[in-house]
Amino acid sequence: MTTKEGRFECFSETDRLLIRPLNKNDYQNWLNEYENRLPSQHRHDEGKLDMSICTMEWFHNLVDKHQELGVSDSAHIFGVFRKNDGTHIGMIDFSTLARDDFHWGRIGYTIHNQYWRLGYGREAVNAALSIAFQQLNFHRIEAHINLDNTPSVKLAESVGMEFECVRKGFIYENDEWTDHLVYYKNAN
Template sequence: MKYSSKRITVRPYVRRDYESWREGHLAREPKKNKFDSLKPPAKNLTLKKFTAMIGKNKKRAKRDECYVYGIFDKKTGKHLGSTSLYILIRKGLHWANLGYEIHNQYWRQGFGKEAALLTLKIGFRDLGLHRIEAAMELDHKGSIGVARSLGMRREGIRRKFFPNPSGWEDLVVFGAVKEDF
């Protein structure tokens, strides 16, 4: 299963993605804002760890818990980042959370929007989801920008929604329903 647009493909990781996955991480620039991930040290980017990640992804997908996708440049094969669909409630509601992350050397080129849109399509067309939402910190302009650019609707602020080291944090929630896509 894979979904493509003009520039990118979004699909589950396979073993032969290892080099591209590693290169994508190694080419990351220093952390650009508080929401950005740190560039991982090379020792965390081994084939063993990558294979373990694929195994874990497969198990979680089989249990219908979470689906993780790699984002790849169609022309060059370069790894651009990842998206995910985390099942929040399956029974009756078919409801998931959308996650997205682009390597920071590729920010502001429309890849986040393109990859998130393809992931919504996977969710609605292949995973039988009815409702997908994205939730983020109130000042997370990049993530809000992606959700808005997809046409997801701002539904409000969910209070004390997410645990972080300083306590429970309010998040703003954007939603999409199958009928919109």
């Protein structure tokens, strides 16, 4: 959904969370939570990251790029914020795979590891799926998950996504074509 000014403005909220596009005022909060990440907890957790290139100017350009992607319907990228204190706890994105007769997208989700095991992932992904189906008009959303990423599988299943198949040699990562589990959910 875009405003008259051409800005991408979809959002959702739960009892504890607000899911919305990043804005330029989020910089310090966003940076603090990336810098406060714990060391990697498993192979698919990036853990602490080098944030030295992430200046305020870099972040403002990132917010502008997210807006452009949303307006063009290429990707829709959301920050996940705790409502009681505004803390940035993660990101969720939807990539448009096809429109026309499909209205098909892919979801990606990351909750900062210092906020794991508090139910935020399930709550945020449920709210984001509402955005996908009700505001972005997707019919089908898929999650493409590494075969050994058990936490991501559990999260997908907890929000009602169903296992469809293993796609062989599906995504090029770490210098090789890797197999992925495909989980999906269709709009009701």
